Amino acid sequence: MSKSSPLREMPILVDTNLIIHAHKTGCWRKLSGAYRLETVRKCVEETQTGFWNRALANRIVEAELKARVRVHDVSEKQQRIIVLKGGGGLHEGERHLWAHLVEREKPWRMCGPDGASLRFGCELGHKHELVSMEKLLIEINEKPPKNMEYHYGEGWHCDMTLSHTLQTI
Amino acid sequence: MSEQVGRRLKTIRQSKGLSQTEMQKALGASSIQEVEDLEAGLRELTEEQFDVALEILNVSFEEFANPYMLVGEERFSWRRSEPAAHELDAFENTAKEWIGAYRELGVQLGEEPSRTLPGTGLHIDSSTADAKAASEAIAHELRLGSVPADRLAEAIQRDFGVLVIPVDAIPGISGAACTLPHLNVALINRNESEGRRNFDLAHELFHLLTWNTMPPARIDGECERSDETRSRADELEKIERLADAFAASLLMPTAVLRKTEPPESIREMPKWLADTSATLKVSRQALKWRLVDLHMGPAGLRDLEFGRKSGIQMHDRAEKPAPFGTVFISRIGEGIARGYISNRRAAALLNIDLDQMGAIFDANSVERPSMLSGRLLNAA
Numbered sequence: 001m002s003k004s005s006p007l008r009e010m011p012i013l014v015d016t017n018l019i020i021h022a023h024k025t026g027c028w029r030k031l032s033g034a035y036r037l038e039t040v041r042k043c044v045e046e047t048q049t050g051f052w053n054r055a056l057a058n059r060i061v062e063a064e065l066k067a068r069v070r071v072h073d074v075s076e077k078q079q080r081i082i083v084l085k086g087g088g089g090l091h092e093g094e095r096h097l098w099a100h101l102v103e104r105e106k107p108w109r110m111c112g113p114d115g116a117s118l119r120f121g122c123e124l125g126h127k128h129e130l131v132s133m134e135k136l137l138i139e140i141n142e143k144p145p146k147n148m149e150y151h152y153g154e155g156w157h158c159d160m161t162l163s164h165t166l167q168t169i
Numbered sequence: 170m171s172e173q174v175g176r177r178l179k180t181i182r183q184s185k186g187l188s189q190t191e192m193q194k195a196l197g198a199s200s201i202q203e204v205e206d207l208e209a210g211l212r213e214l215t216e217e218q219f220d221v222a223l224e225i226l227n228v229s230f231e232e233f234a235n236p237y238m239l240v241g242e243e244r245f246s247w248r249r250s251e252p253a254a255h256e257l258d259a260f261e262n263t264a265k266e267w268i269g270a271y272r273e274l275g276v277q278l279g280e281e282p283s284r285t286l287p288g289t290g291l292h293i294d295s296s297t298a299d300a301k302a303a304s305e306a307i308a309h310e311l312r313l314g315s316v317p318a319d320r321l322a323e324a325i326q327r328d329f330g331v332l333v334i335p336v337d338a339i340p341g342i343s344g345a346a347c348t349l350p351h352l353n354v355a356l357i358n359r360n361e362s363e364g365r366r367n368f369d370l371a372h373e374l375f376h377l378l379t380w381n382t383m384p385p386a387r388i389d390g391e392c393e394r395s396d397e398t399r400s401r402a403d404e405l406e407k408i409e410r411l412a413d414a415f416a417a418s419l420l421m422p423t424a425v426l427r428k429t430e431p432p433e434s435i436r437e438m439p440k441w442l443a444d445t446s447a448t449l450k451v452s453r454q455a456l457k458w459r460l461v462d463l464h465m466g467p468a469g470l471r472d473l474e475f476g477r478k479s480g481i482q483m484h485d486r487a488e489k490p491a492p493f494g495t496v497f498i499s500r501i502g503e504g505i506a507r508g509y510i511s512n513r514r515a516a517a518l519l520n521i522d523l524d525q526m527g528a529i530f531d532a533n534s535v536e537r538p539s540m541l542s543g544r545l546l547n548a549a
Binding site: 016017046076077079080081083084085086088089090091093094113114115116117118119120123134144146147148149150151152153156160163164 | 171172173174177213214216219230233234235236237273504505506507508509510511512513514517538539540542543544545546547548
C-alpha cells in the first residue's frame with residue numbers, strides 16, 4: 001500500500017458514475033476506505049433514482065453512502081456560475097459537482113468518468129485535478145476488477161483529457 | 170464566457186424582439202460592441218449582468234440554463250386527432266428540447282447549417298393541381314423513383330437538410346413540422362402504420378416547403394384564436410387540402426399509377442388496393458382516393474368501403490423505424506464522443522434510462538460512443 005501517495009492526502013470528489021460503478025464492481029469499500037471521498041447532494045440523489053434496473057445487491061443504500069462520503073450542498077449562486085461557464089451539456093449531478101469545485105481551494109482531485117465532465121474540467125483549467133478510477137485503485141495497490149469498464153481506466157482518461165486540452169489551445 | 174452562453178443570450182434576446190441597443194442599456198454596457206462580444210462568447214457576463222439579463226429577457230434561470238430548449242424562434246404545426254391541449258403542450262416542450270439539442274450540438278461540432286429549401290411557387294391562391302405539379306417536380310428533384318415512400322425520408326435529409334425524427338409521440342399525434350432559423354424538422358409518430366407515417370411525412374414536407382407563403386396553423390387546420398376571421402379559417406383549411414394533394418401526388422405519382430392496371434371489376438378492387446398500397450407503402454384509403462382523383466379504376470370505386478366487410482385483413486408488417494433516427498442519434502453520439510453532452514444528460518434528453526442508451530445506438534445502426542460500448546478495461 002502506498003501510504004505516502006499524495007492522493008490519499010487530499011479530498012477526492014466523485015460523481016454519480018463513479019459511485020455507481022465502484023459499487024457495481026465491488027471496489028467501493030476499498031476506495032472509500034482508502035481515500036477522503038466527497039461528493040455533492042445531487043449525486044447522492046442520483047444514486048437513488050429508479051432509473052437504474054439494478055440487482056438488489058447493487059443498490060446503493062443512502063445512509064451507508066453518506067457514512068463513507070462527505071456530502072456538500074451547492075447553492076443556486078454556485079450553480080449560476082457553472083451556467084455562465086458553459087456547463088449546459090452536463091447533467092445535474094455533474095453540474096452541481098463542478099459548481100462546488102470551482103470555488104474549492106486546492107488541492108483536490110475529481111473522479112467523474114464522463115467525456116463532457118472531463119472536457120468542462122479541462123476548459124476550466126483543471127486538467128491536472130482529474131483522475132481516473134483505475135489510478136485510484138493502483139495507488140492503493142488494488143487490481144482493477146474484471147468487470148470494470150474501459151472508460152474508468154487510465155488509458156481512456158488520458159486520451160480524453162489530452163484531446164480536450166488540444167482542442168482548447 | 171463560453172460561446173454557448175453567448176449564443177443563448179443572443180437567441181433569447183432575438184426571440185423576445187429586443188435590440189442590441191436595448192440590451193446594452195439594460196446591462197450598462199459601454200457600447201454595442203460589448204453586447205456583440207458577450208453574444209460571441211468573447212466577454213463574460215458578470216453575475217450582476219446575468220441577473221439583469223434574466224429580468225429584461227423575462228426568462229427564469231432554469232430556462233436560460235438549458236441550452237437545448239427552444240425559446241420562441243421555432244414554429245410548429247401538429248397533425249393531431251385526440252390529445253388535449255395541455256398534453257400537446259407538454260409533448261411540444263419535449264420536442265423543442267430534442268430539436269434544440271440537435272441544433273446546439275451541430276453548432277458545437279462545427280456542422281454546416283441546413284440548406285435552404287427549394288421554392289415551389291405555391292401560395293394561398295394555388296390550386297390542388299398546382300400542388301400536385303409541385304410535388305412531381307420535387308419527386309423528380311429528389312429522384313424518388315417508382316416507390317417514393319422508400320426514399321423520401323433519406324432524400325429530404327440528404328438533399329434538403331430536413332431532419333426527420335421518428336418519435337414515440339403521444340396517442341393521437343401523427344406528426345409535426347417545425348421550422349426555425351437554419352433548421353427544418355419533421356416529427357413522425359413511429360407507432361403509426363407505415364402508410365400513415367409516409368403520408369404524414371409528405372404532408373409535413375409540404376408545410377416546410379411552403380411555410381413562408383402559407384404558414385400553417387399550430388394545429389392542422391385549426392384557428393389558434395377564437396377571434397380569427399372566417400377567411401383565416403378557410404385559408405387554413407385550404408392549406409391542409411393543398412398539403413394532402415401534394416402528399417398524395419408525391420407518394421403516388423401519376424406516371425407510376427398509369428403503369429398499374431386496376432381491375433375493371435369493383436369486386437376485385439379490395440385485393441388490388443391492398444396489394445398495390447403495400448407496394449407503394451401508402452394506405453388503401455389514400456390510394457383509393459388518388460385513383461378517384463385521377464379518374465382511374467372501375468365505376469363505384471368512390472363508394473368502396475374498407476373494414477370487415479371487405480374481407481381483406483390488413484396487417485402492417487412493416488418494421489417500425491428506430492426511435493429518433495440515424496441522423497439525430499449520430500449527432501447525439503458525436504456530441505457524447507467529443508464531450509459536448511454527457512451520457513446522463515443525453516439519456517435524460519431522450520427520456521430513457523442510461524442503461525438503454527446503447528440499445529438506441531444499435532437500433533439506429535450508429536456506432537456507440539466509447540462510454541457506451543460496454544468494453545471492459547481488461548478485455549482480451
